[in-house]
Every structure is written in C-alpha cells, then in structure tokens.
Amino acid sequence: MADQTSDSTSSAALVSLSSPTAPKKEISSPVDSKLTELNESRAELLNRIQNLKQDLQSWRGKLDTQVKVYREELSGLKKTLNLEVEQLREEFKDLKTTLNQQQDDVTASLKSLGLQDNSKDSKEHMDKSGEVKDEKAEARLADENVKEEEH
16 A cells, blocks of 8 residues: 555656646646537537437427328228229119110010011120120229229
C-alpha cells in the first residue's frame, strides 16, 4: 500500500511540475465551454431524434389504419362484385330458358301452321351455337373471377 501512495504522490507532483497552474485554468476554460456547447448540441440532437421517432410512429399508425380501411373497402367491393356477377349469371340462365321456350313456342306454332320444313335444322344449329357461346361466356367469367381473386 505504501508503494501505491508514493506512486500517486509522485505522479501528481510530475503533473504539477510539468504544467503550471495558470495556463491549466486558461486551457480548461475553452475546453469547458466546448464541452458545454457539445453537450447542448447533443441534447438538441437527441431531442430532434426523439421527435422524429414519434412522428415516424404516428405516420406508421396512420398508414396502418389507412391500409386496413382500404383492404376492408376492397373486400366489400369484391363481395359486391361477386354477388352481381352471380346475379348476372342467373339472369342469363333465365334469359336462355325464356328464349329457348319462345323458340319452342314459335316452332310449335309454325308446325301447327304446316310451315316447319327447315325450322328444325335451324333450331338445332341455333342450340349448338348458343351452347358454344354460353360455354365461352362462362369460361371468360370464370377467368375474370380467378384474376380478381389473385389481386
């Protein structure tokens, strides 16, 4: 322990001998003012960073809310669109049934009048072309629904 005390005393004596007291105060004054200035600048920067973090969190919250609202709106629109497409399909089926019934009625009327010589062939031709068109339309609607579901 005696060695440690003598070491600290001798190092303190060396410091005081190597630098006079007056210049030390002059040097420490500008250093202290610089340290104070740097500390103030640091505090100001930390405050700015904290405010920016709060702004960022606020923006993220607002953005998340907007995304949620838009997704809900899109989901509702998608459901509505799917319902409307389904209603259109049903209406087209009804129209097809009505048209087929009307065609049968016209054919029967023509038959009763004795004018049905080529009408049977034309009916078969129209039935086949109508079925092809219906199949194409249904395939297009199915493709559109698949594309919408992907988005």
